[in-house]
């Protein structure tokens with residue numbers, strides 16, 4: 001009897017002790033998590049504000065016309081500079097790369113999740129994870145040493161071209177699109193596939209009548225994420241696209257993108273000059289576009305059905 | 307002589323090295339409701355999925371024996387499982403509508419078969435939904451997503467989807483186990499009406515349900531058929547001790 005009582009108080013004490021120390025832990029954990037979140041938000045805000053301030057100066061301090069900046073193609077570092085050819089170049093590389101990478105990426109995602117499951121998971125998945133991690137400069141190097149000469153010899157021109165950019169960036173975003181698409185397809189519940197087979201559909205019919213439509217919002221998200229990566233890519237593009245200012249007339253022409261011009265021109269400008277300020281405006285444009293991509297992704301993935 | 311939709315003989319089935327069905331022999335009469343009962347893991351679903359060859363999609367499965375469907379040997383390599391599955395529909399334990407409109411769900415099988423004409427599809431969708439006793443509830447929202455319906459409604463959509471294929475057999479694996487009592491009753495009534503047009507095989511854990519809706523009942527245990535007879539006979543006067551124990555709730 002006495003014993004029981006004693007052990008009860010003991011238990012009580014134990015509980016209490018545990019309780020207070022876990023409470024302390026909880027507080028510490030909370031503080032850690034909250035401050036991490038705060039830092040992320042502050043950093044994002046700071047970058048946005050800083051870039052906004054720097055980028056907008058061009059139009060207020062140097063009196064460059066926004067319209068002129070966005071629509072003309074003469075880039076000479078003065079108040080009359082227009083960035084349209086780089087904006088065009090960035091969008092062209094992005095869409096062309098997506099044109100290559102989206103069908104290939106979704107195709108291989110289907111292959112590794114629905115057709116050759118074992119092989120896909122043992123071989124393809126690790127390969128893709130490795131590809132995601134390869135730094136872009138390596139893609140650029142391979143582009144310069146393999147793709148560019150190949151294009152020069154077989155397609156004509158210098159080899160440095162939109163086409164080279166499309167291939168290099170396309171291959172670069174392929175693993176991103178593949179792995180996100182594969183996750184999306186894996187998330188489709190087995191029971192709706194069973195329903196399809198149970199109604200007499202073949203594997204292909206099940207893939208294109210059930211699996212792809214059900215995964216579509218996530219597949220779109222994968223493509224847009226790949227495009228966002230392509231849009232922001234600098235190094236690999238810069239190494240193969242030629243960096244010629246002016247609108248390309250064909251896909252085999254040289255071109256330039258927002259990112260490649262920023263990295264190439266920045267060292268040659270003096271701080272506070274118009275030219276320098278114009279580059280900040282290009283950066284601001286890139287930032288705005290990345291917000292646009294995020295909004296598109298939000299919108300598309302909110303339409304998920306399963 | 308009574309017509310049989312299925313004649314199954316010496317059916318053995320293995321998942322890898324473990325045998326799930328042993329020498330199953332069973333004739334399934336046409337236009338009747340056949341119930342399959344037995345404790346969990348005794349092979350009911352496996353048997354049902356062998357009847358439309360869905361079981362073959364499990365990796366490492368091996369099937370041996372004889373399954374005749376309307377006289378044809380469906381285990382022969384010449385027989386296409388897709389063709390079989392358009393004639394033998396299946397309804398699953400959990401309602402599994404596609405994340406598509408009600409209309410597209412019901413029209414799915416026909417579209418798979420290549421039917422494109424809108425008038426034909428319209429008529430077929432309406433007829434199937436009426437047969438599945440859900441037309442009145444959904445006729446004004448055929449273009450709404452089927453996932454937005456209640457579980458019981460979804461299951462009747464799945465039944466409509468299965469019968470839209472104009473099968474002659476409908477296999478149902480515990481079709482009411484995820485439903486509330488009222489939806490269950492509606493599905494049971496539906497099964498009774500459907501047997502006029504279709505042969506129905508229904509797996510159930512619910513003894514009352516089996517005795518209410520079926521004409522014949524098979525009792526499975528450990529992958530074997532212990533007893534297969536008229537439902538009245540099984541429930542009033544079972545021949546085998548194990549059947550009696552099971553239906554009176556003494557095990558399983």
Ligand SMILES: Nc1ncnc2c1ncn2[C@@H]1O[C@H](COP(=O)(O)OP(=O)(O)OP(=O)(O)O)[C@@H](O)[C@H]1O
Nearest residue numbers: 321326344345346347348349350351352353364511
């Ligand atoms: N995909 C599978 N792979 C391996 N073994 C399986 C598989 N499906 C079923 N089995 C095994 O086969 C046996 C029969 O399973 P089955 O699903 O047919 O039972 P059941 O009678 O439908 O049970 P329940 O009433 O729980 O649904 C079980 O021992 C089960 O573990």
Ligand SMILES: [Mg+2]
Nearest residue numbers: 350351352479
């Ligand atoms: Mg089962």
